[in-house]
Amino acid sequence: MSDYIFDDADLTAEQAQGVLDDLLKSADDGELYLERGSSEALTFDDGRLKTASFDSSRGFGLRCVAGETTGFAQSTDMSLGALTRAAAAAGIAKSGYNGVAAPGPARTNAALYPDVDVVAHPEFGVKVELLQEIDAYCRAGDPSVVQVSVTLSGTRRAVSIMRAGGERYDDIRPLVRLNVSVTAERGGHRETGFAGAGGRAAYDEFVDPAAWKDLADKALRRAKTNLDAIPAPAGQMDVVLGPGWPGVLLHEAIGHGLEGDFNRKGTSAFAGKLGERVAAPGVTIIDDGSLKGRRGSLTIDDEGTPTKPTVLIEDGILKGYMQDRLNARLMGVDVTGNGRRESYSHAPMPRMTNTFMLGGETPAEQVVAELKNGIYATNFGGGQVDITSGKFVFQCTEAYLVEDGKIKAPVKGATLIGDGPTVLTQVKMIGDDMELDPGIGVCGKAGQGVPVGVGQPTLYLENLTVGGSAVA
Secondary structure (H helix, E strand, O other): OOHOHHHHOEOOHEEEEEHHHHHHOOEEEEEEEEEEEEEEEEEEEEEEEEEEEEEEEEEEEEEEEOOEEEEEEEEOOOHHHHHHHHHHOOOHHHHHOOOOOOOOOOOOOOOOOOOOOOOOOOOHHHHHHHHHHHHHHHHOOOOEEEEEEEEEEEEEEEEEEEOHHHHOOOOOOEEEEEEEEEEEEEOOEEEEEEEEEEEEEOOOHHHHHHHHHHHHHHHHHHHHHHHHOOOOOOOEEEEEEEEHHHHHHHHHHHHHEEEEEHHHOOOOOOOOOOOOOOOOOOOOOOEEEEOOOOOOOOOOOOOOEOOOOEEEEEEOOOOOOEHHHHHHHOOOOOOOEEEEEEOOOOOOOOOEEEEEEEOOOOOOHHHHOOOHHHHEEEEEEEEEOOOOOEEEEEEEEEEEEEEEEEEEEEOOOEEEEEEEEHHHOEEEEEEEEEEEEEOHHHHHHOEEEEEEEEEEEEEEEEEEEEEEEOOO
C-alpha cells in the first residue's frame, strides 16, 4: 500500500491510525480523510496565453459521528500534533455517548479511471500549443468572430480514507476539462457561444483535433445562432427539452429533493412518498457513480463506499433516495455510495454523481413534431433553485420557436419557470435518444461544489411557464 499521502509529512500512517482508533471508541462512525492534490488551469484569451495557474494542496479531515451529531476538524498541517488537536475537537461530539460502530464499507476491485498525472502530462508547452491551435481554428475564415477564449484545466487527487481497526481505502482521481467560448459580431451586435467537455481521463482525447474541433464548431454555431435570435415569447406553453445537458434542469429541480438528508429531516417535497407515484408513467431516473470515466463518477465515494447505480424513480414510482453513511444508518436503509465532499476540509453529505432519466421508445424527431406551438430548448445556462420545494428558474442559452411541429427562429431571453415535483407529472413524451452531458457539470450544496454528470432524452413537457423578452 502506497504511503504517498504521508510523504514529507510529520505524520506516519501508524501514528494516524492510533489517533483515529482512540477517537472512534464508543462512536457510531467516522473516518480520517486524507488528500493530496495538484491542479492547473491555462487560459488563452485575446490571442495570447493570458493566465496559467498551478496549485498543490494536502490536508486531512477528521470526523467523529455519534447519533445525529458530527464532530469535524480539518487542517493542512500534516503532523501528529495537528491530528491530535483535531481529534480533541472532533471528539466533543461523542461526549457521554456510548455507541456501536457501524460496519465499514464493502471493498471493490473496480477501476473507473486511469492513474494519470494530468498536470505533468503532456508537458506545459504541448498544452499551450493546443490552445493556440484551437484559437486559430476558431478565428480562421469567419470575419464575424471577434473574441475567442479557451481554457484547459486538470486536477489529480490522491485520497486515502482510514477507518478504525486498520481499514483503509485509497483512490487516485484525475479530472480534466476543455472550454471554448466564441464571441461573434454582426452590425455592432455581439453574442457569445460556449461549449465544453471533460471527464475523469487523460488529456489525450482533447488533443485529438476531431474532439476539440467539434467543441469549437458548437461554440461558434451557438454564438451565430444567438445573433439571429428574436425575443422569446412569454406565457404558459408546452416545451421540448433536448437530450444531454438539459438534464441539468432535472438535476437541480428534482435531484436534490431525492438526497437522503432532506428526506430524513422531512424538508423535501418527496419525503415520506416511497412507493407512491411522483411522476408520469415512463419516467425512470437513476443516479450512477460507477460509469467509467464520467465527470461525476467515483470508484469509491468520499466515505469509502463503492458507487453503484441507484434507481430513484421507476416508471413514475418513487423507489429510493441517495444516501451517505450517516443518513442511511439513521433511516435504517442501505448506503448507496453518495457520500461526497468538496475536499478534505469538508464533511461528507449525500450528493448526486451522474443523474439521468432513461430514454423511452418515441423517436426524438416525433417528440418535436408533436409540439404544435411552444419552445424547443437545447442548452441551458445559469438557474436558481429552491432545493426544499424544487421551484426553479432556468435560463435557456439556445432555444427555438416551434410552430406546427416545425423548428423555426431561435429565441433569446427565454427562461423556464416551475417546480420539480410538478414537472415530473407534466412529462407527455420521452424520446429514444438518451445521452449524457459532455462533462461540464458542477453541483453546489451547502457551500460545497463537486463535479457531476447529468443526462436525459428529448423530453416533452406540458404547460410550463416561459418567461420571455418579447413585447406584446
